[in-house]
Amino acid sequence: MEAIWLYQFRLIVIGDSTVGKSCLIRRFTEGRFAPVSDPTVGVDFFSRLVEIEPGKRIKLQIWDTAGQERFRSITRAYYRNSVGGLLLFDITNRRSFQNVHEWLEETKVHVQPYQIVFVLVGHKCDLDTQRQVTRHEAEKLAAAYGMKYIETSARDAINVEKAFTDLTRDIYELVKRGEITIQEGWEGVKSGFVPNVVHSSEEVVKSERRCLC
Amino acid sequence: MVGPEDAAACSRRNAKLLPAPAQEPADPDRKMIPATGGFGGSVGADRGCPAEAHAGGSEPRYQRPCGRLRLEGPGDQGAGGADSSSDWAAPLEDPLRSCCLAAADADVDADDDSGGSEDSERPTASPAGSVERELAVTPAGRTSGGAEPSLGFPDGHLNSRNTFEVSRRPTTGDHLPPAERPVPSPGMEPGPAGTSARARRGGGFADFFARNLFLKRTKELKSVVHSAPGWKLFGKVPPRENLQKTSKIIQQEYEARTGRTCKPPPQSSRRKNFEFEPLSTTALILEDRPSNLPAKSVEEALRHRQEYDEMVAEAKKREIKEAHKRKRIMKERFKQEESIASAMVIWINEILPNWEVMRSTRRVRELWWQGLPPSVRGKVWSLAVGNELNITPELYEIFLSRAKERWKSFSETSSDNDIEGISVADREASLELIKLDISRTFPSLYIFQKGGPYHDVLHSILGAYTCYRPDVGYVQGMSFIAAVLILNLEEADAFIAFANLLNKPCQLAFFRVDHTMMLKYFATFEVFFEENLSKLFLHFKSYSLTPDIYLIDWIFTLYSKSLPLDLACRVWDVFCRDGEEFLFRTGLGILRLYEDILLQMDFIHIAQFLTKLPEDITSEKLFSCIAAIQMQNSTKKWTQVFASVMKDIKEGDKNCSPALKS
Numbered sequence: 001m002e003a004i005w006l007y008q009f010r011l012i013v014i015g016d017s018t019v020g021k022s023c024l025i026r027r028f029t030e031g032r033f034a035p036v037s038d039p040t041v042g043v044d045f046f047s048r049l050v051e052i053e054p055g056k057r058i059k060l061q062i063w064d065t066a067g068q069e070r071f072r073s074i075t076r077a078y079y080r081n082s083v084g085g086l087l088l089f090d091i092t093n094r095r096s097f098q099n100v101h102e103w104l105e106e107t108k109v110h111v112q113p114y115q116i117v118f119v120l121v122g123h124k125c126d127l128d129t130q131r132q133v134t135r136h137e138a139e140k141l142a143a144a145y146g147m148k149y150i151e152t153s154a155r156d157a158i159n160v161e162k163a164f165t166d167l168t169r170d171i172y173e174l175v176k177r178g179e180i181t182i183q184e185g186w187e188g189v190k191s192g193f194v195p196n197v198v199h200s201s202e203e204v205v206k207s208e209r210r211c212l213c
Numbered sequence: 214m215v216g217p218e219d220a221a222a223c224s225r226r227n228a229k230l231l232p233a234p235a236q237e238p239a240d241p242d243r244k245m246i247p248a249t250g251g252f253g254g255s256v257g258a259d260r261g262c263p264a265e266a267h268a269g270g271s272e273p274r275y276q277r278p279c280g281r282l283r284l285e286g287p288g289d290q291g292a293g294g295a296d297s298s299s300d301w302a303a304p305l306e307d308p309l310r311s312c313c314l315a316a317a318d319a320d321v322d323a324d325d326d327s328g329g330s331e332d333s334e335r336p337t338a339s340p341a342g343s344v345e346r347e348l349a350v351t352p353a354g355r356t357s358g359g360a361e362p363s364l365g366f367p368d369g370h371l372n373s374r375n376t377f378e379v380s381r382r383p384t385t386g387d388h389l390p391p392a393e394r395p396v397p398s399p400g401m402e403p404g405p406a407g408t409s410a411r412a413r414r415g416g417g418f419a420d421f422f423a424r425n426l427f428l429k430r431t432k433e434l435k436s437v438v439h440s441a442p443g444w445k446l447f448g449k450v451p452p453r454e455n456l457q458k459t460s461k462i463i464q465q466e467y468e469a470r471t472g473r474t475c476k477p478p479p480q481s482s483r484r485k486n487f488e489f490e491p492l493s494t495t496a497l498i499l500e501d502r503p504s505n506l507p508a509k510s511v512e513e514a515l516r517h518r519q520e521y522d523e524m525v526a527e528a529k530k531r532e533i534k535e536a537h538k539r540k541r542i543m544k545e546r547f548k549q550e551e552s553i554a555s556a557m558v559i560w561i562n563e564i565l566p567n568w569e570v571m572r573s574t575r576r577v578r579e580l581w582w583q584g585l586p587p588s589v590r591g592k593v594w595s596l597a598v599g600n601e602l603n604i605t606p607e608l609y610e611i612f613l614s615r616a617k618e619r620w621k622s623f624s625e626t627s628s629d630n631d632i633e634g635i636s637v638a639d640r641e642a643s644l645e646l647i648k649l650d651i652s653r654t655f656p657s658l659y660i661f662q663k664g665g666p667y668h669d670v671l672h673s674i675l676g677a678y679t680c681y682r683p684d685v686g687y688v689q690g691m692s693f694i695a696a697v698l699i700l701n702l703e704e705a706d707a708f709i710a711f712a713n714l715l716n717k718p719c720q721l722a723f724f725r726v727d728h729t730m731m732l733k734y735f736a737t738f739e740v741f742f743e744e745n746l747s748k749l750f751l752h753f754k755s756y757s758l759t760p761d762i763y764l765i766d767w768i769f770t771l772y773s774k775s776l777p778l779d780l781a782c783r784v785w786d787v788f789c790r791d792g793e794e795f796l797f798r799t800g801l802g803i804l805r806l807y808e809d810i811l812l813q814m815d816f817i818h819i820a821q822f823l824t825k826l827p828e829d830i831t832s833e834k835l836f837s838c839i840a841a842i843q844m845q846n847s848t849k850k851w852t853q854v855f856a857s858v859m860k861d862i863k864e865g866d867k868n869c870s871p872a873l874k875s
Binding site for chain 2: 037
């Protein structure tokens with residue numbers, strides 16, 4: 001039986017091919033790292049429960065997309081039903097960083113009328129000696145787009161948990177404040193298996209109290 | 214159980230056979246080996262053992278079996294007079310001997326070691342009996358071990374059982390007198406014992422592969438395998454037996470006491486089944502307690518004896534049952550192989566010489582459905598795909614040399630791509646992407662990885678294709694199609710088939726990511742989905758789970774990434790016969806096969822399930838489900854439905870949004 005969760009968030013993971021999207025997600029959902037994995041064609045799916053506060057679980061539905069340019073026209077159709085996204089680049093691959101703008105511009109167009117909370121992820125930070133993108137410029141870029149920046153490594157399991165949970169927490173805060181709401185026909189946020197399903201922000205607060213006692 | 218054929222044919226499955234070092238139990242006996250010295254840094258006792266760090270192998274799996282190898286080595290040489298080894302090996306000697314001896318029973322044992330099914334043809338020995346036999350024959354092993362060259366290669370035998378690396382072969386050989394080296398090519402060594410033993414018997418690696426996909430290139434493969442450093446086809450978690458002497462002796466003693474020295478039939482083999490491992494430890498309950506603990510009462514001892522007997526009886530029963538099952542599977546396989554052999558004769562002698570006349574006859578179509586014999590598979594695929602594009606091997610060479618020029622200039626200028634235009638950057642990106650994707654193609658097969666025998670061939674075909682069709686270029690997923698073709702055809706023929714295959718309307722639509730066309734295919738698929746599996750169709754609808762979620766991967770790679778490779782090849786067989794329609798029919802067959810499970814799942818579980826299909830999917834089950842799918846919508850066939858959907862979409866698609874419905 002599935003554990004009870006408060007909300008389900010749909011997250012999408014995007015970025016150039018071979019920046020390590022699937023590896024990052026596998027590390028997060030399966031706790032393992034495969035040095036070689038086959039390229040994603042279309043979309044792959046993962047899920048995991050995240051406990052953001054004691055007793056408060058969020059179910060993450062993670063869409064792992066193909067990175068090749070050619071697939072973008074397919075994968076961008078999936079943006080609008082996502083509430084959050086991890087935009088990855090490879091810190092050892094300058095081009096993947098340069099393409100971040102492009103990715104963001106594209107999501108902007110295709111996510112409307114909804115919004116996606118993005119986090120910029122500099123991946124493969126274990127390969128620091130081959131670094132082609134400094135932390136400073138990545139942070140600058142992230143700030144310009146109002147995103148957080150985090151550096152991760154699937155191989156060494158650095159910040160993988162943090163990248164996902166921080167994003168989840170940020171989205172949760174927005175939902176709590178009512179800035180993101182559950183909407184019919186939108187898959188980004190769904191309420192979960194909680195008695196007296198909560199929708200509005202007020203009720204969430206109530207349910208919080210309930211949890212505390 | 215995975216037979217060697219399956220192991221070869223199934224790409225992803227092989228990964229599962231690779232040893233998981235972490236699972237190896239801490240083994241005190243093994244640990245003592247480095248301590249005894251004399252075996253130097255090359256002794257990699259196990260992963261995680263400090264010895265490994267000095268072993269010089271960047272890849273732990275090269276090192277891993279060494280510990281074991283070393284263990285076995287001296288045991289073997291001991292017979293030849295390596296007295297010095299006897300002191301440290303003393304506690305291990307007997308089990309080792311028995312290993313050697315068991316190994317010496319090459320044909321009999323090898324298949325057992327890998328859990329082979331051939332075992333079933335022999336009477337089943339009781340587990341206790343087989344253990345006893347080992348011990349009983351030990352002295353014989355001691356004398357025969359060194360004396361008889363043919364028996365004298367337990368080393369290699371154990372290596373193969375322990376997932377040995379090709380690259381390790383020379384090193385291991387160093388420890389053995391040259392006379393004791395096995396005749397067969399070392400190329401077969403990486404396989405599990407079952408593989409190598411079978412290959413040894415049946416004519417080597419080639420024979421083993423001939424039944425699978427690698428048919429055309431086995432000779433090449435053999436030589437490349439020999440020289441290729443550090444890649445591996447198959448592996449297996451090494452059994453943990455052979456160091457449990459204490460409990461075995463207890464068991465033996467017990468049997469001696471009770472007078473139950475049931476002599477095993479001589480043809481029985483050592484049990485290396487994991488299931489029986491606990492048995493050896495169970496025998497410990499027959500022992501008296503250590504002196505610092507209160508002694509067992511007679512009652513308790515009796516009870517323990519009874520419990521032990523029950524356990525043994527239970528184990529026997531289980532084993533007999535398993536043996537029956539294995540026998541049945543064996544029989545089926547035998548029958549299958551026979552029918553493949555007879556089909557091959559028909560294909561070669563009757564059908565292929567009269568291809569155009571016979572290809573659409575009912576008899577041939579039926580035979581075709583059964584699956585093409587691997588030896589004619591490539592040929593039939595080539596003929597069925599055709600060569601509308603009139604590509605010649607010479608043309609392939611031209612495009613290949615162009616690709617090579619481009620790679621050269623690309624590597625010279627690759628550092629500076631900001632200045633260049635987007636299209637150039639894109640093309641270069643795809644050149645680079647090919648490089649990166651090649652080793653990600655069937656990664657568990659290892660043959661496409663750098664240093665693997667087919668790495669360059671795959672690179673060449675994909676490179677030549679991007680030069681031949683710059684309008685299509687390289688798209689992820691293509692590498693899998695090319696790889697499957699390479700496994701069945703010669704390079705130039707593989708390219709010709711590849712280019713022609715990708716020129717089919719459906720493939721062209723997908724690889725160009727032509728949304729309108731893709732939507733048409735999805736819509737047509739849904740018509741037949743609803744018709745055939747209405748309940749599941751509604752279930753999917755209720756979650757707005759659209760076919761693009763799972764069909765994209767299936768169609769792009771023609772199932773070669775999603776289904777076990779042997780099964781994917783069977784799908785390709787009929788795809789070559791029936792065309793694109795069969796790809797969608799296969800999709801419906803998969804949905805039908807798992808309908809009951811899928812009906813219980815929600816969106817994410819369905820999506821996860823369908824993008825990562827179970828690995829135990831069998832061709833019989835899948836093909837019976839595919840056969841049950843009707844590709845007739847009332848009176849319309851696939852092509853007619855497709856044509857009518859085309860019209861609907863043109864009318865309904867007002868905003869021309871390329872977005873797939875989701």
